[in-house]
Amino acid sequence: MTGLRSRLAGSLRPPTDDAPLVGHADAMSLTAIARRFAPYLRPLRWPLALVLLLLAAAPAIAVVEVLLFQRLVDDVLVPADVGPLLGLALVYVGLNVLSGIVSGAEDYMSTYVSQSFLVRLREDVFGRVLRQPALTSDRRRLGDTMTRMTSDVGAVETFMVAQLTEGIGSVLRLVFFLGAMFLLAWELTLAALVVVPAFWWLANRFASYTKVVSRERRRRGGSLGSVTEESLSNVALVQAYGREGDAIVGYGRQSQAIMSAEMAGSRVRALFLPMVDLAGLIGVLTVVALGVWALDTERLTLGGLLAFLTLMAQCYGPIRDLADLIPGLYSASAGVERVVELLDAEPDAAETRGPLPARRPGSAAVELRDVQVTYAGALSPAFTGLSFRIEHGERVAVIGPSGSGKSTIARLLSRQVEPDRGSVMVDGHDVAEYSLESVRATVTPVFQEQLVMDASIRNNLTFGRPDAAENDVREAAEVTSVHEFVSRLPDGYETRVGQRGRALSGGQRQRIAIGRALLRPSRVLILDEPTTGLDAVMGERLTAAVLEATRGRTVIVLTHDPVVLGHVDRVLDLRDLV
16 A cells, blocks of 8 residues: 555656756745745735625625525425516626626736735845845856746745635635525535545645645746756857757757646646545535435425525535645745745845945045955865055056956956955945945946847946936047947937847947946946957057046956056056965
8 A cells, every 4th residue: 555655656746857957946834935925915905905805795795696596496486476586686686786896896906916916026036136146146047037037926926815815715705605504404514514524635635746746847947947048048159059959959858847747737636636526526415315305304495405505516616725725825835935045045245244334435446455256166266365456546457367367356346246255445445334336336347248238329328327418428439439330320329239239249349338337427447358359459449548538537457458558557467466
């Protein structure tokens, strides 16, 4: 018997993944999930109370309609008397209209509550992801993150709102229907309730299988999103190297895995639902047998028995819904756990050292003191014991071989990376003493990767300063030679650059990125390999123009391009600083 049970449990679980792209989130209890997201429902307590009131009104109307049906049978059909029919018909019509109003209002308010809940939760999750440190974001696959922010966030609403209202609605319907049944025939009601323990036993029995299947399905969905995002974002590379077939195979493998998880879920439902139906059928047959006895002993009229059977049929609906509630909650909790993992990821830099005063640097002197940085999963630190000082208004080039940690300096000063030890100083104070907002208003990095938005050239230039005057935009564009190629475009500055700037060349994207940084009124400008994608002539020209336009600012150029070195005040070699 034990062996049979083990084989059955194994058949209901999806196959395991030997090399998962996305891991399982930590399991949470249902009560822990409810406590975690209860604050999102507090602002909606009054609309939610109205929803519950409407949920209570619906079964009350249904009970009155069933009892009215009893009068229709006993007072009209059995005696064949049409006299009471008109009055009963008018009441029926009134109840039908009232039921439609209540149903429509309940649907409208339920939608309002669920969507309001989702709007607030989505904004919180999206903001939390945006504020996570670069290292945390880099460790998570983008496709998996997007899946968590869309379908998994929807699972939170299902758990906290849809399942909550459905469960309370089922209890209310059950209370009204059972109350009416007890009034009609309490003996038959007790007989009908015999199957309730069977419902709950089945629900608890299969809830664990449902949770296992649901967690695997959610994880596989994240893996599929990751594979999709990675292949499509690198489609040019995939095509250039003829790896379309391999990409399709990888995509199909994850799709097949989702299918396996779905089939396991189907096996759970195929076993669970017929057993629930069988329990319900046994209850109905028992009541019908006892109903014949009640008619024979004149304990019930024919109308009373028909009304009782109608109420019982409606009663099994909420009983079955309640039996499905626990598996449904476990199914939704699989997605909720993935959202919680996203919310509980490593906090942003402003939170890592506790509450600190929100200072704003007064000058732009920059200093690193004995700094060490180690990236997650790296075998060794990016650098150890790095120290240097750059005075306010200096223009300094930091050079070093590839992989020496030049780009890490930009991340340190903009607080996208926290040091393992040492201090990162601006204006004589550790940047941890400043608010993130003030640090990033003071320090503007231009990263080596040419980051542009799918928007117009003007919007890309003004991304860091949306209220920039037209003259300032034009000046930044001329300094960086952006105006040179924009003036030849049919739509000029309103030309959209496409996703990741695919409508532009690498050099054009680079010039837009630098122009965007020039427009931002920050006192520290960090240029990471600013001549990337530019020929020697344009690199020389751009470097001279940018450094001339930024006099008075502290400018740090991270580079290995000798073209830059003749335009700075001094050069720091990372190999001499660690």
